[in-house]
Amino acid sequence: MHPLNPNIMNIIQSCSSPSWGGLEMTALNTSVILAEKGHNVSIFCRKNSRLEDEANKCGLTTYPVFSSKSNIFYSILEISKYLNSSHVDVIHSHISHDLWSISPALYLSGKKPKFYLTKHLASGVGKKDIPHRLLYKKLTGIFAISNFIKDNVISTCPVNPANVHILHNSLSVDKYNIADYNTNSVKTKYNIPKENLVAGMIGRFTPGKGIEDFLHSIKLLEGKLNFPVTFIIAGEASYGEQEYAEGIFNLCEKLGLKDKVIFPGFIKNVPELLSIFDILVFPSHDESFGITLIEAMAMEVPVIASNNSGIPDIVKDGVTGILIPPKQPDKIADSLFYLLNNWEKRVYLGQNGRRCIEDKFNAETNIKILEKYYNGK
DSSP states (O other): OOSSOTTOOEEEEEEOOSSOSHHHHHHHHHHHHHHHTTOEEEEEEETTOHHHHHHHHTTOEEEEEEOTTOOHHHHHHHHHHHHHHSOOSEEEESSGGGHHHHHHHHHHHOOOOEEEEEEOSOOSSOOOSHHHHHHHHTOSEEEESSHHHHHHHHHHSSOOGGGEEEOOOOBOGGGOOGGGSOHHHHHHHTTOOTTOEEEEEESOBOTTSOHHHHHHHHHHTTTTOSSOEEEEEEOOBOTTOHHHHHHHHHHHHHTTOTTTEEOOOSOSOHHHHHTTOSEEEEOOSSOSOOHHHHHHHHTTOOEEEEOSTTGGGTOOBTTTEEEEOTTOHHHHHHHHHHHHTOHHHHHHHHHHHHHHHHHHOBHHHHHHHHHHHHTTO
């Protein structure tokens, strides 16, 4: 800690993922807010990753200790060198794989900073063998982003349940305001007629997100709507999944939806795009949380989401959104038809969603909770 101000900490956020999605965004956003509060924050990341690039744009110091070739021995030595040359109060990893580098580096260096792991994804295998026990032994605690993840951590990992804490992903609510955008101008930017309603998805192009289900639901609505609707699928392929993305484009064309669906690619300013959404569709087959959901709700956009895993932690059916079974395009189509034809229900869900984010998923509140754990309080 800072010798003159014990409330200022030297913090490392860690994420070795080469992709860009919810957990990488959480690592970056957490780092930015902690830095704004006066803490000395740096990021352990993968060399030439988007996280490294985005963090540098935000003025954060990055250390690409994870090589592109996944050389764990290189990472262990680099992290150990850093720990021996710098004072670190807290290391906070956002991906379990980083334990294979950070825990050995802590053993090697002999340093004992507080060490936390946020579990963003469920584990499908047990991790209670001796190697994992040695890795997890170095952890001070684990943050689970949903009740579903907490239960999974306790059942699969060698941890004391008392050291597993719920800490939902969150966002800076004041950065999500519909009044900040001229929706007609945004529609013009995307070549969408001003009178059109807009429904869509935002997220990575990766299997299991339900993009195919959404496309099939659009096909099922063909000829049933008496007003114009533009559909949007925003995002890009995850690392190594360009072939999957091409399959999505081909499916859209095969279904005859090429003129009805816009693919704008990666979106830098998500709130801006959400400002023209009348409905967000989130048909993921198995989702631990769903950053896009809380972004849409913060922008007062009603959501249609799959009722699985961590999503019920966010969406209350009929109150802040509509929950549907996964992998059922007909249920998506039915919910879309209902909401597209029901302006009052859209407003009701959108306003309730905004209040929910302000109450439960506000980054300022979550960072204060995080600081208490970092301080050992």
